[in-house]
Amino acid sequence: xxDTYVRERSSDGRxxxxxxxxxxxxxxxxxxxxxxxxxxxxxxPLSLTEQLDRATVVGIAGVVQASGDIESSRWAVAAAExxxxxxxxxxxxxxxxxxxxAEGRLDEAIxxxxxxxxxxRTRAIGETGLDYFRTDEPxxxxxxxxxxxxxxxxxxxxxxxxxxxxDAHEDVLETLARVGAPERTxxxxxxxxxxxxxxAADAGYWLSFAGNVxxxxxxxxxxxxxxxxxxxxxxxxxxPFLTPVPLRGRPNAPYLVxxxxxxxxxxxxxxxxxxxxxxAANTLEVYGSFE
Numbered sequence: 001x002x003d004t005y006v007r008e009r010s011s012d013g014r015x016x017x018x019x020x021x022x023x024x025x026x027x028x029x030x031x032x033x034x035x036x037x038x039x040x041x042x043x044x045p046l047s048l049t050e051q052l053d054r055a056t057v058v059g060i061a062g063v064v065q066a067s068g069d070i071e072s073s074r075w076a077v078a079a080a081e082x083x084x085x086x087x088x089x090x091x092x093x094x095x096x097x098x099x100x101x102a103e104g105r106l107d108e109a110i111x112x113x114x115x116x117x118x119x120x121r122t123r124a125i126g127e128t129g130l131d132y133f134r135t136d137e138p139x140x141x142x143x144x145x146x147x148x149x150x151x152x153x154x155x156x157x158x159x160x161x162x163x164x165x166x167d168a169h170e171d172v173l174e175t176l177a178r179v180g181a182p183e184r185t186x187x188x189x190x191x192x193x194x195x196x197x198x199x200a201a202d203a204g205y206w207l208s209f210a211g212n213v214x215x216x217x218x219x220x221x222x223x224x225x226x227x228x229x230x231x232x233x234x235x236x237x238x239x240p241f242l243t244p245v246p247l248r249g250r251p252n253a254p255y256l257v258x259x260x261x262x263x264x265x266x267x268x269x270x271x272x273x274x275x276x277x278x279x280a281a282n283t284l285e286v287y288g289s290f291e
Contacts, residue, residue: 017043020247023258026059028276031283032254033064034188034236038075041240042251052085054255062290068093080121089124090116094131097146098139110149117157123287125154126162133167154182160286162188184286197224201232208234211244214263
């Protein structure tokens with residue numbers, strides 16, 4: 001999961017932890033292909049149904065619920081069973097892999113993910129990958145072991161894989177090339193530059209853009225967006241993190257996807273409906289039908 005962002009403060013000096021007002025609805029529905037709805041946030045936490053209902057109103061047709069440990073993976077599958085607007089992604093997060101390994105439970109944890117991946121509404125292994133920002137050298141062998149095991153699970157079950165890549169671009173790409181990437185591989189919350197975007201797209205991977213593409217200091221992401229083929233683009237929130245400008249700092253949610261989509265369309269100088277149709281088609285190609 002993404003790291004907690006800096007919250008803005010309200011006019012009275014308090015942190016504004018209210019969910020923002022809904023943006024203008026999209027005419028052509030899209031999907032949030034990566035969110036963590038099990039994490040409650042803000043002064044007025046929303047239930048799963050409330051999150052999905054708000055998303056539906058603004059043209060978000062479904063959400064891929066991502067995971068990072070055994071508990072959140074089970075939650076994701078339960079959510080997908082409960083509501084047809086949810087598909088599950090299950091995994092041990094790269095920053096959790098060393099913790100499970102230190103407890104002697106990494107193999108056990110991966111075995112649980114294997115079981116959950118067999119569920120018909122589990123459509124991805126995710127998020128898995130490498131994170132050199134939060135995990136120091138001693139924990140990295142466990143990350144690599146876990147990453148390769150998750151790649152094998154995605155192939156075994158014939159489902160997509162969502163990659164978490166933080167400060168580990170070269171090693172992530174090397175691992176995928178050496179081991180062989182799953183047929184449908186997604187760089188969740190893509191964090192590279194235009195050079196990496198070209199390499200990833202040429203390899204057949206999908207690049208998912210989150211609210212941080214709107215951040216002032218994220219020119220690398222906007223450069224990457226410009227060179228990403230339209231049929232390789234996805235959009236996500238990584239909710240409750242990475243709320244797009246101008247709402248940065250307040251809780252994020254799938255119903256805020258239209259802000260990021262409209263920003264992407266403006267950057268690409270294309271019609272919003274055209275981009276939405278492409279994003280929706282790409283999402284369904286990667287994860288299959290939500291029905």
